[in-house]
Amino acid sequence: xxxxxxxxxxxxxxxxxxxxxxxxxxxxxxxxxxxxxxxxxxxxxxxxxxxxxxxxxxxxxxxxxxxxxxxxxxxxxxxxxxxxxxxxxxxxxxxxxxxxxxxxxxxxxxxxxxxxxxxxxxxxxxxxxxxxxxxxxxxxxxxxxxxxxxxxxxxxxxxxxxxxxxxxxxxxxxxxxxxxxxxxxxxxxxxxxxxxxxxxxxxxxxxxxxxxxxxxxxxxxxxxxxxxxxxxxxxxxxxxxxxxxxxxxxxxxxxxxxxxxxxxxxxxxxxxxxxxxxxxxxxxxxxxxxxxxxxxxxxxxxxxx
Numbered sequence: 632x633x634x635x636x637x638x639x640x641x642x643x644x645x646x647x648x649x650x651x652x653x654x655x656x657x658x659x660x661x662x663x664x665x666x667x668x669x670x671x672x673x674x675x676x677x678x679x680x681x682x683x684x685x686x687x688x689x690x691x692x693x694x695x696x697x698x699x700x701x702x703x704x705x706x707x708x709x710x711x712x713x714x715x716x717x718x719x720x721x722x723x724x725x726x727x728x729x730x731x732x733x734x735x736x737x738x739x740x741x742x743x744x745x746x747x748x749x750x751x752x753x754x755x756x757x758x759x760x761x762x763x764x765x766x767x768x769x770x771x772x773x774x775x776x777x778x779x780x781x782x783x784x785x786x787x788x789x790x791x792x793x794x795x796x797x798x799x800x801x802x803x804x805x806x807x808x809x810x811x812x813x814x815x816x817x818x819x820x821x822x823x824x825x826x827x828x829x830x831x832x833x834x835x836x837x838x839x840x841x842x843x844x845x846x847x848x849x850x851x852x853x854x855x856x857x858x859x860x861x862x863x864x865x866x867x868x869x870x871x872x873x874x875x876x877x878x879x880x881x882x883x884x885x886x887x888x889x890x891x892x893x894x895x896x897x898x899x900x901x902x903x904x905x906x907x908x909x910x911x912x913x914x915x916x917x918x919x920x921x922x923x924x925x926x927x928x929x930x931x932x933x934x935x936x
Contacts, residue, residue: 634658634693635849638679638725639700639746643808644800648698648842649674655846660690662701681724686732696849698744699785701725705750705774710900719777726784733791742794744848745785749801749834749859750774755908762865762912765799765857774904782857794855796848798841801861801911805838806935814872815879815936822887823876826894829869831908834861837925837934847921858916863926865910874928878936 635652639645640661649659658673667676677690681701703721708714726745733740752763753770769779778799788795804811817824844860866874869886876884895902917923925931 632656632658633695633741634660636660636662636677636690636694636697637700638662638697638729639702642700642704643805644746644803644838644841645700646807647805647838648700648845651839651842651846660694662687662690679728681721681728684724684728684731686728688732688736691732691736691738695739696742696744697729697740698845698849699725699729700746702746702781705748705904706898706901709898710773715773715777719780722777722781723784726781730785730787730791733788733793740793742796742849742852743785743788744796744798744845745782745788747778747782747797747799747857748774749799749861749909749911750904751778751782751799752909752911755832755910760910762910763859764912765859765915772903773900789855794852796854797857798844798848799857799859799911800836800841801859802833802835803838803841804835804931804935809838810835811875811932811935814875817887818876818879818884821880821884823872823884825869825872825886825888827868827889827891827906829872829888830867831906832865832867832910833871834859834865834909834911835871835928835931836860836862837931839934840923840925843924844916844921847916847919851920854919858919859911859913860916861911861913862928862931863913863917863923864928866928867908871928874932875936878932 635657652659661676662679663676677687679686703718751769769775802810841860848854
């Protein structure tokens with residue numbers, strides 16, 4: 632079986648993706664800043680440092696494919712000028728390291744699968760706006776500009792004769808961490824916390840389907856370019872939160888609307904992303920033969936809770 636080199640393999644998506652690849656029989660090498668060992672003979676770790684642009688060349692030479700998920704968490708900390716620079720540079724530097732290593736070293740890499748995000752797109756103009764497709768231009772805001780630079784940093788892969796797939800990831804639902812866990816916290820006290828008026832559309836995806844899209848892109852040579860990784864049925868924030876509340880609390884919960892000004896006080900500039908309505912199309916990945924296991928928010932919540 633081929634060997635998959637994963638940047639960002641220790642994160643939420645990387646851990647799940649590595650597990651699924653190992654189950655399918657692939658050999659997996661996870662790039663890490665620290666030396667680690669594994670009891671699984673098909674899983675190993677190799678050193679890289681995106682700040683110093685250093686890469687374990689031996690691990691690189693063994694690999695057949697690269698999946699790059701590296702990047703600082705967007706919602707891990709309050710945004711500041713310094714934090715936004717870290718978020719942007721962490722993505723650009725990892726792509727630059729991959730491109731330079733491909734350019735300067737003999738390798739057998741067949742394809743690079745690089746994460747991006749639906750933050751590429753702007754907000755819905757109104758309730759009747761068509762869903763964003765991969766052809767839409769990047770938004771003229773921090774996240775849109777970050778995604779543009781992120782994808783531009785990995786684009787030289789194609790000039791090196793490698794197949795490149797860019798997966799624009801939506802809001803990931805997982806039982807381990809992320810949006811679903813944040814929505815669940817107030818439910819301990821019986822409150823379903825709806826953000827703003829709750830009408831903003833959220834284009835989400837179950838983590839299993841997301842990892843299956845990365846594997847689909849890896850295994851299908853016909854895929855190249857950008858693909859949106861979002862479920863077929865985006866929902867508004869109120870629907871998502873109350874679907875979770877009904878699963879966790881039955882009818883014993885109270886919807887509480889968090890005003891936008893309070894949300895801004897709590898998380899600062901990040902609140903604009905939480906309140907942004909963004910309807911994203913997944914037609915291109917479906918046309919490429921991908922089938923979703925969790926097409927609806929209800930199916931995803933029932934599986935994860």
